Amino acid sequence: MIGVLALQGDVREHVRALTEVGAAARPVRRPAELDDVAGLVIPGGESTTMSKLADVFEVRDPIRKRIASGMPVYGSCAGMIMLATEVLDGRPDQRGFDGIEMTVRRNAFGRQVDSFEAPVEIAGVPGPPFHAVFIRAPWVERVGADVAVLGRVTDGPAAGRIVAVRQGNLLATSFHPELTGDLRVHALFADLVKAAG
Ligand code: GLN
Secondary structure, three states: OEEEEOOOOOHHHHHHHHHHOOOOEEEEOOHHHHOOOOEEEEOOOOHHHHHHHHHHOOOHHHHHHHHHOOOOEEEEOHHHHHHEEEEEOOOOOOOOOOOEEEEEEOOOOOHHHOEEEEEEOOOOOOOOOEEEEEEOOOEEEEEOOOOEEEEEEOOOOOOOOEEEEEEOOEEEEOOOHHHOOOOHHHHHHHHHHHHHO
8 A cells, every 4th residue: 555645736646646557545644544554655746835734734753754664755846855855945944854865956947947848767667768747846956875866857958957866765756757647657666665565
């Protein structure tokens, strides 16, 4: 069973994507619900709102503890921001789960290109490049020694920017595979959860 953190954001899309790759999935909002899942997806949405609601629903510390004990987590877009140890251009009071040793910049691709699409290849994912959809997305500016860079933007003004990473059982993408029907990242994550369990 994989949970999708249901504080805010595109929860339904992730539940659907996970179900389509053969995983059992359910929304998770309360600490007790977290006990029932072997992995967690943090959806796209708005990280500042998620940060506030993580306190309201008292899930911040339980999630941090599960991360520390090895639970697989996948964050897309706002979820990537929530997994980062450092956020640039965030709100001063926003706090995440300190999972992946990396610095991300919020809304990094610039206001004039709020959303755009670009091909991205993900290491370890066979097949053609992802048709990646970015919506006010972050990019990764620094990664720690234990973080593997899985994907970068390949062309255009943002060419070379890191948009997919993995640290142990923690996976994050700047883009939203849950919105495009290309379920290879969800399949990769479901495998990771199986292997960890
Ligand atoms: N800009 C949003 C944030 O800071 C992320 C956007 C998204 O998830 N599509 O959380």
